[in-house]
Amino acid sequence: MQRDFWEERWQKGETGFHQDILNPYLAYFYGEKGPALAARQSLKVFVPLCGKSLDMLWLAQNGYQVLGIECSDIAIKDFFQEHKLEYRVEPGQPFIRYVSEEKTGQSRIEILHGDFFDLAPADLEGITDIYDRASMIALPETMRLDYFKKMLELQTEGMRTLLITLTYPQQEMDGPPFSVTENELNELYGEAFKIDKLLGKDILVDEPRFQQRGLSSLYETAYKLTRK
Template identity: 40%
Template sequence: MEPDFWLKKWQKKDIGFHLGDANPMLVAHFKELALPKDSRVFVPLCGKTLDIAWLLSQGFRVAGAELSEIAIRQLFEELGVEPAISEIGDLILYSAEGIDIFVGDIFDLTPGILGPVDAIYDRAALVALPQEMRPRYTAHLREITKTAPQFLISFDYDQSVMDGPPFCVKEEEIRRHYGEAYELTLVDSLEVAGGLKGQCPATENVWLLKP
């Protein structure tokens, strides 16, 4: 899947994946990570998700990575915050108090550029990537965050009925990517109301990954 796929979605405002509220699974279960206030949470492929506003409202700091600069301009507009904008290598950093969003290719993000991370919130990154890209992504995520604990949301459905994104990422694949580095716990599992995109039955799963 080429970067242009996502860039064109933002340009065309084809963003049905953008939720109008903070993710209910996040609100219900993020406390399971038992993070102290002021912890820094990394949100890969974040878009302009309202989950960021929720995390900030809970006293966390947020770092994010996103391909589309359109999304991040809208994010800061909707937060009502004026960002400082700078260039770091091939990335553009949008920054304000408590929030740093790196715009560009997530694979250009290094541990030194990202800085310390206390936890990862992956709602829309792993499931947005096709199968052939996921091993590279998961290895890179572990590297740049130094295997920080994760709050991971995945989908399980019959991908022969509907192709992604979001893609089906089954438990065995999650364990294949992360099992050597993390202890995995399935915290919650819910049927997607009305089916995924209204097309097929699906289950939304919440995983805690602790080193």
């Protein structure tokens, strides 16, 4: 699951993980249950391993500033072009920055082209929230440990994450997506983060592609993690 695996998937258009609809947990926890519109201007959401997620556009159209990171420039260009957003490209190392400035009805969206594991705490300056859909679960177990270590390094006290996981019998299917259990989450994040389980439901009945891949159960869970 190294970068070249994902870059090849974007090149071949094998992007079954991409959702054409807004994620309902995002709409609920950042929308309906989220802060008032006026309070959102001071909030900046980091979207790790962001792909071309529509959720970033929704965040920016609903008052939040957005910072994504993605290793495929195909995904990043698709995102801006498919939504007809003007953007500029700022070359740099280790990240090339793609920036769509704030305009009426849309906050600033910035996407870093590069490797999540190259991020330093200074890159996340101003970030208050993290939205993790299909990021942690995109990684196999050994890489999830590195992902956790990087998240620990990057976050300061009070930062909140909305994390959406999938749990299924791992022996029934090769990832991605990978199964992440509540146990693993507690073991990794339990000491440095407050973990609140928000919602969970069995989604197998709505997921024919995972039924076809042989799963007998598939559970989706949303957590709020707060850095202590």
